[in-house]
Amino acid sequence: MTPPPLLARHWDDNRLTLVTLTASLAPFVATIVTGGPAQLPPLALAVCIALLWHLAFALPRKRLPGWDGIVTAVIFTVMVPAAVPLWQQGLALSFGLVMGNLIFGGRGRGFLSPAAVSLAFLLFSFPVNAGPATGTAAALAALLGGALMLIAGILSWRLVIGFFVAMAACAFKWPVPMIWPEWPSATLIVGLIFLIGDPVAAACTNAGRWFYGLLAGGLFVLLAYAGGDILSSVVFSGLLAAIFAPLIDQGVIWANIRRRARRVRHD
Amino acid sequence: MERTPVEIRLRKGKTIDLGPSPGNTSVIARTVRNVGVMAMDYPGVIFDLRVSEGDRVRRGQLLCVDRYRPEIAFVASVSGRVHQIRQGARRWIDTIVVNVEDDEGIRFDVDAAAQNDGALRDLLLKSGAWLGFRTRPFGRIPDPSDRPSAIFITATDSNPLAPDAAHVLKPLMESFRRGAQALSRLTDGPVFVCQAPGSSLIDWSKTLRVVRFSGPHPSGLPGTHIHHLWPVSDQRSVWQIGYQDVAAIGTLLSSGEATITRTVSVAGPGVERPALVRAPLGAELNDLLEEPRTDETLRVQRLVSGFSLTGREARFLSRHDLQVTVFDRNATPKHTRTALRRMIDKLPLAAPGATQPSEAFERLFPFDLLPVPLMRALAVGDIETVERLGGLELLEEDMALLTWRCPSGIDYGQLLREILDTLHQEKAA
Numbered sequence: 001m002t003p004p005p006l007l008a009r010h011w012d013d014n015r016l017t018l019v020t021l022t023a024s025l026a027p028f029v030a031t032i033v034t035g036g037p038a039q040l041p042p043l044a045l046a047v048c049i050a051l052l053w054h055l056a057f058a059l060p061r062k063r064l065p066g067w068d069g070i071v072t073a074v075i076f077t078v079m080v081p082a083a084v085p086l087w088q089q090g091l092a093l094s095f096g097l098v099m100g101n102l103i104f105g106g107r108g109r110g111f112l113s114p115a116a117v118s119l120a121f122l123l124f125s126f127p128v129n130a131g132p133a134t135g136t137a138a139a140l141a142a143l144l145g146g147a148l149m150l151i152a153g154i155l156s157w158r159l160v161i162g163f164f165v166a167m168a169a170c171a172f173k174w175p176v177p178m179i180w181p182e183w184p185s186a187t188l189i190v191g192l193i194f195l196i197g198d199p200v201a202a203a204c205t206n207a208g209r210w211f212y213g214l215l216a217g218g219l220f221v222l223l224a225y226a227g228g229d230i231l232s233s234v235v236f237s238g239l240l241a242a243i244f245a246p247l248i249d250q251g252v253i254w255a256n257i258r259r260r261a262r263r264v265r266h267d
Numbered sequence: 268m269e270r271t272p273v274e275i276r277l278r279k280g281k282t283i284d285l286g287p288s289p290g291n292t293s294v295i296a297r298t299v300r301n302v303g304v305m306a307m308d309y310p311g312v313i314f315d316l317r318v319s320e321g322d323r324v325r326r327g328q329l330l331c332v333d334r335y336r337p338e339i340a341f342v343a344s345v346s347g348r349v350h351q352i353r354q355g356a357r358r359w360i361d362t363i364v365v366n367v368e369d370d371e372g373i374r375f376d377v378d379a380a381a382q383n384d385g386a387l388r389d390l391l392l393k394s395g396a397w398l399g400f401r402t403r404p405f406g407r408i409p410d411p412s413d414r415p416s417a418i419f420i421t422a423t424d425s426n427p428l429a430p431d432a433a434h435v436l437k438p439l440m441e442s443f444r445r446g447a448q449a450l451s452r453l454t455d456g457p458v459f460v461c462q463a464p465g466s467s468l469i470d471w472s473k474t475l476r477v478v479r480f481s482g483p484h485p486s487g488l489p490g491t492h493i494h495h496l497w498p499v500s501d502q503r504s505v506w507q508i509g510y511q512d513v514a515a516i517g518t519l520l521s522s523g524e525a526t527i528t529r530t531v532s533v534a535g536p537g538v539e540r541p542a543l544v545r546a547p548l549g550a551e552l553n554d555l556l557e558e559p560r561t562d563e564t565l566r567v568q569r570l571v572s573g574f575s576l577t578g579r580e581a582r583f584l585s586r587h588d589l590q591v592t593v594f595d596r597n598a599t600p601k602h603t604r605t606a607l608r609r610m611i612d613k614l615p616l617a618a619p620g621a622t623q624p625s626e627a628f629e630r631l632f633p634f635d636l637l638p639v640p641l642m643r644a645l646a647v648g649d650i651e652t653v654e655r656l657g658g659l660e661l662l663e664e665d666m667a668l669l670t671w672r673c674p675s676g677i678d679y680g681q682l683l684r685e686i687l688d689t690l691h692q693e694k695a696a
Binding site: 007009010011012013014015016018064065066067105106107108109153154156157158199200202204205206209249252253256257259260263264 | 283285498500502503575576611612614615620621622623624625626627629630635636637639640643655656657671672673674675676
């Protein structure tokens with residue numbers, strides 16, 4: 001038997017999942033409170049699907065399943081338009097869980113946010129015309145969740161500021177059509193926090209987080225200008241930015257190595 | 268020649284609160300019954316014995332040498348009888364235990380060393396003072412003929428509960444200065460004295476440079492100092508040495524006696540009164556505790572040589588450690604007190620997980636290195652990337668805070684040690 005650690009760690013994967021889950025449940029609870037329990041069956045279905053896929057990947061490998069699938073399920077349910085049939089939701093979520101996370105070996109080993117992959121699959125496969133009807137309460141709750149994620153250090157403030165700076169700058173160049181009733185809506189906030197701001201999908205260096213946030217903000221306005229609604233703009237800007245994140249990090253790494261090599265030469 | 272800054276303020280890092288430190292209390296001498304020399308303290312060294320079980324040894328007498336570099340001597344830190352020679356894996360000598368019996372020391376001839384640099388090296392090697400040096404990169408005992416590009420004296424210690432270097436050095440200032448002067452004869456480059464803010468420990472000269480470091484832990488670790496003042500690479504290496512080892516060299520040069528006692532802090536959640544104690548190198552940790560020591564207290568105490576994140580639970584004090592952290596085996600950790608936390612801890616945890624990036628790592632890492640790419644490279648064992656990302660500038664202790672903060676449960680210090688050993692072998696081949 002190994003002795004217990006000398007100094008207990010404050011963070012382990014379960015606590016990380018719990019904090020993220022609390023933050024993502026906040027807008028969901030607000031929707032339930034204001035709009036009634038119509039969203040509960042989709043959530044139950046999504047959580048069951050997530051647990052099943054995690055078990056399906058963990059059992060053959062004789063490993064313990066991670067709990068992060070529940071978080072993916074909650075984020076997906078919060079963002080998905082209520083009009084989408086349940087079988088389409090289940091199919092899209094399954095695709096995202098497997099292709100965005102599990103085939104890479106679990107959370108932290110992939111390079112995309114599984115919820116973003118699910119939503120992108122849904123938007124590609126089944127035409128969704130209406131954005132989700134989210135109220136001010138959900139938007140406020142999402143802001144609270146975002147504050148929790150910022151305090152816990154899971155969401156990067158550099159990324160958030162970069163996103164809004166780029167959004168403001170680009171909105172001058174490409175005035176966004178007036179398709180968005182309330183601005184910023186819960187969809188945008190939840191998408192920024194959990195899809196674009198997902199630490200696994202985002203850049204992993206401080207300088208890279210600035211560039212990544214700027215890129216995602218610019219892409220968001222560009223996609224909205226080209227005619228996308230909020231949901232598709234936020235999902236695809238997150239997905240595209242995540243694909244560029246490793247390249248951004250590689251650039252930061254090169255710059256760091258060059259800078260240190262110059263320092264050693266000059267001493 | 269570049270200019271050396273006088274003061275460096277660091278903001279990144281974290282000093283973990285482990286209760287009161289001994290502060291400026293007076294030093295208590297403890298009677299120690301056993302001391303041990305452990306191979307684990309010297310990565311890459313294989314002991315070749317020069318004594319056998321039952322032999323009588325005097326303080327400063329040769330116990331064993333390194334098999335590949337027999338000039339490097341390991342000497343007895345007390346006089347007494349060789350009680351036990353323990354073998355570990357591959358029948359290599361693991362620990363040499365000496366029973367303390369009386370007080371009889373060896374006097375080394377120091378006259379030649381005062382003038383001749385070669386004689387100084389011989390004296391340091393023969394008296395065991397050489398073991399105070401560690402090279403960077405790799406963290407090993409330097410080769411007897413090696414000339415480093417600089418030497419770093421760490422005259423501060425930011426490890427939580429560590430003794431205050433300025434307080435310990437107060438009665439030893441004369442020896443410390445003499446030792447620092449002697450060190451400048453071992454290198455062609457500068458000797459850096461890295462200290463906490465306060466009055467200068469040593470007069471600034473062309474070879475001796477004083478730099479003050481302030482900020483949270485690890486602002487007082489040699490890795491941080493070297494990174495900011497004189498970054499090392501595969502082309503350039505430096506030596507690091509602790510302040511008490513420098514004072515010991517100073518005393519050796521004036522009296523001819525190898526000073527083998529150190530002032531060590533004994534503190535932590537498991538002791539009532541933290542104390543500064545004076546004890547020989549390799550002292551048995553049990554003997555450093557306050558009297559009365561009943562079987563009951565010894566059973567509930569967990570003794571760690573060193574700071575709790577970097578040290579290890581052991582029987583003897585490690586060569587470079589200046590503190591003993593005591594934990595209470597029965598105490599419930601603070602974070603499991605609420606019911607919700609206890610429930611979360613009961614959930615199965617897939618371990619070890621993967622490195623998940625967070626800005627928190629950057630906030631704990633006062634180096635111009637990229638923590639998350641480095642941690643990922645360590646986790647997958649990518650030796651080339653670790654080297655490119657500056658892994659050669661680091662030792663295990665520099666990774667301790669990242670290991671503590673990372674939710675994955677990966678021990679990055681251990682992984683770094685394995686990679687450093689591989690790189691060292693490649694370089695030697």
